[in-house]
Amino acid sequence: AQSVTQLDSQVPVFEEAPVELRCNYSSSVSVYLFWYVQYPNQGLQLLLKYLSGSTLVKGINGFEAEFNKSQTSFHLRKPSVHISDTAEYFCAVSGTGGSYIPTFGRGTSLIVHP
C-alpha cells in the first residue's frame, strides 16, 4: 500500500520569501507524484506532476518540485511567494503496481503574510 506524509500542517511565510512544502511517500513500487493546490471553497487544480525523466519538475505559478527516490520525497518549492499563493497544498502518489488510484496527503496550509 502507498501512503503520503505532509510534514507540516501549516506554513506561515512573509511575502517575497522562499517557501518549501514537504512531502514524503511510502511505496514498494515505482511511483507517480503530484502536487495540487486548493483555494478556499474550490476544487483542487494541478500544480505539477512527476511521471518519469528529470527529477526536477516545473509547474504553474512559479512552483517546482524535486523527486528524490533515495529519500522518498517530493518537496514543493517557490523562490518568492505572493499573497495570492495563500491556499491549501496537497501531495499525492500513485503506484505502478497495486493501487493506481492516487493517495492524497492531509494537506499543508500555506499562509502568506504581507
Next chain:
Amino acid sequence: SQTIHQWPATLVQPVGSPLSLECTVEGTSNPNLYWYRQAAGRGLQLLFYSVGIGQISSEVPQNLSASRPQDRQFILSSKKLLLSDSGFYLCAWSRDIGTDTQYFGPGTRLTVL
C-alpha cells in the same frame, strides 16, 4: 475543452434525511470518475471511483453509495444521513488512472444537523 459540474454548491440536511449529489463532465468521453470527501485537517478521502457506466468501486464502507447511470454522470447518494457525513464533497475525472491529472469540480459543502 472539458468542464466538470457539481450541484448543489451547498446543502444543509437533517440527520436521517436522504442525499443526492450530482456530478457531470462535459467535453470528454469514457472518463474515470471519482468521489472524494474532505474533512478539516484530514485531507482527501476517496469514497468511490468508476471506470465505466455501471462500474463502481467502493473504497470505504459507509452509509453512502454511488451510481453512474450515464457515461459522464456520477451520483453520490445516501438513504439516511449521519452527522459524520458532513464535509466537503469533491467530484473529479481523469482520462487514465494513475498517471493522468485529476480534474476536480467546485465541490459541495454538506452540513448535516
